[in-house]
Every structure is written in structure tokens, then in C-alpha cells.
Amino acid sequence: MAASEIDHDAPTPVYRQIAALIIADIESGLLVVNRKIPSEAALVQRFGVARETARHAVGYLREEGYVFTVPQRGSYVADRSAKSK
Amino acid sequence: MAASEIDHDAPTPVYRQIAALIIADIESGLLVVNRKIPSEAALVQRFGVARETARHAVGYLREEGYVFTVPQRGSYVADRSAKSK
DNA sequence: TTATATTTGTCCGTATGTATG
DNA sequence: ACATACATACGGACAAATATA
Numbered sequence: 001m002a003a004s005e006i007d008h009d010a011p012t013p014v015y016r017q018i019a020a021l022i023i024a025d026i027e028s029g030l031l032v033v034n035r036k037i038p039s040e041a042a043l044v045q046r047f048g049v050a051r052e053t054a055r056h057a058v059g060y061l062r063e064e065g066y067v068f069t070v071p072q073r074g075s076y077v078a079d080r081s082a083k084s085k
Numbered sequence: 086m087a088a089s090e091i092d093h094d095a096p097t098p099v100y101r102q103i104a105a106l107i108i109a110d111i112e113s114g115l116l117v118v119n120r121k122i123p124s125e126a127a128l129v130q131r132f133g134v135a136r137e138t139a140r141h142a143v144g145y146l147r148e149e150g151y152v153f154t155v156p157q158r159g160s161y162v163a164d165r166s167a168k169s170k
Numbered sequence: 171t172t173a174t175a176t177t178t179g180t181c182c183g184t185a186t187g188t189a190t191g
Numbered sequence: 192a193c194a195t196a197c198a199t200a201c202g203g204a205c206a207a208a209t210a211t212a
Binding site for chain 4: 008013014015049050051052053056071072073
Binding site for chain 3: 039040041055058069070071072073074075
């Protein structure tokens, strides 16, 4: 996993590409429920993007119900198995 | 490639001339599927035309199925090989 | 207690690109 | 050619809460 996975010229926005990669990590079991996902700073480092882009990706994951965020602590993988949506 | 390729006195509308040149770039492989075509601003600069003319050219390419446009991102070369039309 | 590092929250501004009038 | 608006992306800065030493 590196910045090489990100294509800035692709039709899909960068933040969505990052979100898709994190979702893949969740669904593959690499990221576990109630455990932290990489911090914004880590995503910045790992994908070579601006912090706002990393935040946008996490915000998207939160909107989609994949993660929940605890201020000043981090974002955690949500339990979607028992969720109605 | 420059403004010299455009003939304002020709029977063919300028936007169609520009579209033809972009189609030529697509068919020659210079522009690749799912990759961005030059932005409107770039076309304005390159062909020495008004922005609306550049937009008209892109709109024509879109109608003809040569490109698809993603709002706020850009226009991309479409994959016509597997298309029914 | 103090200090430092981490992490999210919230602003600022700049640039690009399309959408619309 | 101009103005406005929105979405995306980058860069920087500071605050607040938390964790650790």
C-alpha cells in the first residue's frame, strides 16, 4: 500500500479512492470492529495526500457507516453486521 | 498543435474542428481511455478560442460518446470498444 | 505536576475544474 | 469575456482533549 494506489487524474476523487482502500481493509478483516483505523496523519503519510483529503475520506466512511469517530481519540471500525441500514 | 490548426473561415464550425482534433488524439492513442482530456482552460489556451467554444467542443464529444464528463473533476476518454452504439 | 506527543476539530488561504448565468 | 457557485485538493496554523513519560 502506497501512494502508487492513488491516481489523481482518475475520474474517482482521491478521497473516494482512499475510502475504497480502507473499506477493502475492513472487509478483508485487516481492520477489525471497534479497533482504530489509521489516523489522519498516517493516511497523509501513506497515501501522500493533504490532510483535508484524508479527513474527507474518513468523513465519507463515517457517513457511509463504516466507521465512527471519537474526538481526540481516533476513528474506529463500526459494527455493521447488526445495523439496519 | 496550435491555433494554426483552426480555420475560422472554414465551412466546418470551429468547435467541430477542435472536436475532430481531439478525436484524432484519442484514435492515435495520445489520449487514453479513462484519462483526462485537456481542461477547458487548456483548450482555450491551445486553440485560441473562447471558453464557450471549447465547452461546445467537449459537449459534442460527449454527445458522440467519445468522452464522459465528471462534474467538478474533468472530462475523460470513454471506452467505446465495448459500447453497443 | 510538568512536559511532550498524538489525534481530531476548526479555521485560514490558494489553485484547479466544471456548472451556470 | 465576466461573475458566481460548487467540488476537489493542497498547504499551513492553532486549539482542545487524550495518552504517555
